[in-house]
Every structure is written in structure tokens, then in C-alpha cells.
């Protein structure tokens with residue numbers, strides 16, 4: 473490949489030779505014209521190539537341009553290679569960028585990138601949902617103009633980001649608890665990480681409630697028991713009076729015992745995350761046992777009807793099924809006034825699901841209580857329930873047992889019109905023998 477100078481020299485030489493030859497044959501004018509013509513050939517060629525280059529640059533198609541020959545071939549070839557490499561690098565940077573964005577989008581946490589003036593440079597869709605932001609609309613807006621909670625504004629102003637900040641009642645429905653923390657990065661920029669801690673907060677509150685409830689439930693019988701003990705100790709009582717006090721003490725001790733037993737049952741059920749086993753539970757035998765217990769509990773004060781509409785049995789944990797069924801039956805008896813009627817039925821519906829139903833003509837339950845009945849220690853009427861010895865753990869136990877058997881607990885009740893509690897078991901938990 474000839475250098476630029478050599479090319480220039482060759483052209484000048486050719487032009488001079490042509491001029492001399494023309495001078496000796498045709499005279500001065502033709503010689504000058506021949507010289508100029510020879511010199512302008514590469515200029516015209518260069519102009520044509522520059523025009524092509526311009527056309528391809530404007531159309532962003534430089535890589536597809538066919539290469540000219542000679543000196544321009546090398547220039548265009550190198551230019552094409554440069555552009556190809558640059559585009560390749562841009563593509564791989566873009567791909568990397570897309571991967572980062574995808575990873576940030578896949579994060580279960582909200583992520584917001586803030587510049588040095590706390591303007592939103594980028595945020596993922598979780599952060600959009602948490603704070604009601606719209607990235608396209610809010611990009612480069614100051615975040616404290618968009619999230620106006622005083623504690624958040626203060627957190628940003630103080631610039632002490634060692635501790636996270638808890639924001640409650642956030643999210644589109646105001647029911648989220650969010651834990652956020654800012655982390656410095658780059659040049660005075662900040663990455664805001666936001667975690668949904670609603671469930672953790674709820675679990676924490678439930679744990680606190682649970683401890684408070686257990687203490688409260690235990691304190692009452694213990695106080696009563698201590699009162700009786702004091703009385704027996706200090707007063708000189710007759711034998712029959714003493715017996716009466718001992719009976720009362722026994723019933724308080726019994727109450728504590730059943731509370732502890734229920735708590736243990738719940739703890740066992742909660743710690744057992746595996747589904748219940750699939751041993752055959754003979755419904756006929758179970759119904760006979762329930763009938764005996766029900767009659768003993770009611771002492772003839774209710775009309776109790778047991779109905780066995782299907783010979784099919786259940787597949788499950790016998791002890792748990794018995795406990796769930798008897799909780800529902802004993803509730804019906806305890807909350808239905810004397811002379812009321814109670815129906816207990818087992819059937820298999822048209823879809824092959826097993827249904828255990830306990831229906832009573834009792835006082836019924838107002839709709840606002842229904843969703844909360846299976847919470848631990850939840851009682852509709854605390855004073856009445858305590859009269860009947862209830863601690864509010866029965867339906868929580870039933871619900872856990874239902875879950876372990878993939879069954880649904882369906883409660884229908886209207887005040888004044890009695891209640892119906894049904895456990896509906898899936899088809900694959902029903903067996904013929």
C-alpha cells in the first residue's frame with residue numbers, strides 16, 4: 473500500500489509528464505489543461521467517496537457500504553471496523569444494563585436510585601406500587617415532594633442512614649408496613665431499599681396479643697383459686713361449706729388445665745407443617761362417640777339429631793378429626809339455649825366432597841364477627857362465653873385441623889336464626905372403607 477506522500481508525488485509526476493508531452497505536441501494551453509485534468513482525477517474520486525460516506529452516515533448504514541478500491545478502501549474499511557466494534561460494545565453494555573434492570577425488577581424489595589439532590593433517577597415497579605410512584609412521570613422529581621410523610625422527609629434531611637425507617641399505613645390501600653433504608657453509593661448518590669414487613673409486624677403484634685391473652689386467661693382462675701384458698705385457710709368452715717369451696721377450686725383448676733391442653737394442641741398443630749396422614753376414619757363410629765358426648769353435655773336440654781347420609785369414610789388423622797368435630801358440636805350445645813335444636817350431619821355432595829355439618833337454633837353470630845371467629849382467643853360475647861367455660865381457642869384448633877386436611881371451614885350465621893358450621897373435605901380425602 474502506497475503512502476499518501478508517495479501517491480501525491482506519483483500524481484504530480486504523472487501530471488507533469490502529461491503536461492510536458494502535451495506541450496511538445498499541442499502547445500501551452502493543452503499542456504496546462506492536461507496537467508489540471510490529471511490532478512483533478514483523484515480529487516473527483518475523493519469527492520465521490522466523501523459523498524457516499526455522507527449518504528451512509530446519514531442513513532446509519534456505514535457497515536453495509538461497499539468498499540471503494542485504492543486509498544479509500546483502507547480508510548473506509550477501518551472506519552467500518554471502528555463503527556462495528558463501537559456498536560458491539562454499546563450492545564453488550566445495553567445487555568448488561570438490561571440484565572441489571574431485570575434483576576432489580578425481580579427483587580421482592582422496592583429499589584429507588586436517588587441523585588445528589590434526592591431526585592429519582594430510577595425505581596423498580598415494587599417501589600412504584602409501595603409509594604404510588606410512576607417512574608415515567610416522576611423521574612428526576614425530588615422524592616420528598618412525592619413521599620410527603622414527615623418521618624420520611626426528616627429521615628432524608630438528617631442524612632443519618634445507619635438505621636432503617638419504619639413507615640406504617642403505606643401502599644395503595646394504606647395497609648402496608650414498610651422498612652426502608654438509604655445506602656450511599658457513587659458520587660453522593662443514594663440507593664433506597666424498601667422491604668414489605670407487614671407480615672412480620674402482624675406476627676409481632678399477634679405474639680404480643682397471644683402472651684397478653686394467655687396471661688389474662690390464666691390470671692382470672694389463679695386469682696379466684698387464691699381467693700378460695702385464703703378463705704379456706706382463714707375461716708373455720710363447716711365440712712359442707714369446705715366441700716363447696718373445693719368444688720369451686722376444682723372447676724377453676726379444670727379451666728386452667730383445659731386452657732393449657734388447648735394451647736398445647738394448637739402448638740402441636742402449628743409446628744406440624746406436613747399434611748395430615750391418610751388413615752381411614754370410620755365416620756359411623758365417630759358419629760356414635762360424638763352423639764354420646766353431646767348427650768352428656770346437653771343433659772337432655774336440647775333436641776339433638778344425628779344424620780348419617782353417606783356410608784363413605786374420611787381419610788385423615790383420627791384424633792384431630794374427632795377433636796375438630798367435637799369442638800363444633802360442643803359449641804352448638806354450649807351456645808344454644810335450653811330447648812333449642814341441633815343437627816349434626818355427615819354427607820357426600822354431588823362433587824364427591826365430604827361435608828360435616830353442625831347446625832343449631834342458637835342466638836346466631838353477627839356478620840362482623842364471622843371472619844374473626846377462628847382467631848385465637850376470639851369470643852363474640854366474652855362474658856357469656858366465659859360462663860360456658862370457653863377460652864376462644866376451639867375454632868382456631870378446628871381451622872388448623874381443617875387446613876391440615878385441605879378442608880374448608882364454612883360458617884353461616886344470622887343473629888336470631890342460628891348458626892351452621894361446615895367442614896368440607898376434598899374428594900381425595902373420602903374413602904369407601
Ligand SMILES: Nc1ncnc2c1ncn2[C@@H]1O[C@H](COP(=O)(O)OP(=O)(O)OP(=O)(O)O)[C@@H](O)[C@H]1O
Pocket residue numbers: 734799803804807808832834835836837845846850851852853857861862863864865866867868891
Ligand atoms: N354455635 C355457635 N353459636 C353461637 N356462637 C358461637 C357458636 N360457636 C362459636 N360461637 C362463638 O364463637 C366464639 C369462638 O368459639 P371457639 O370455639 O373458638 O371458642 P370458645 O367456645 O369460646 O372456647 P373453647 O372452644 O376454646 O372452649 C365463641 O366464644 C362464641 O362466641
Ligand SMILES: [Mg+2]
Pocket residue numbers: 799802803862865866867
Ligand atoms: Mg368452642
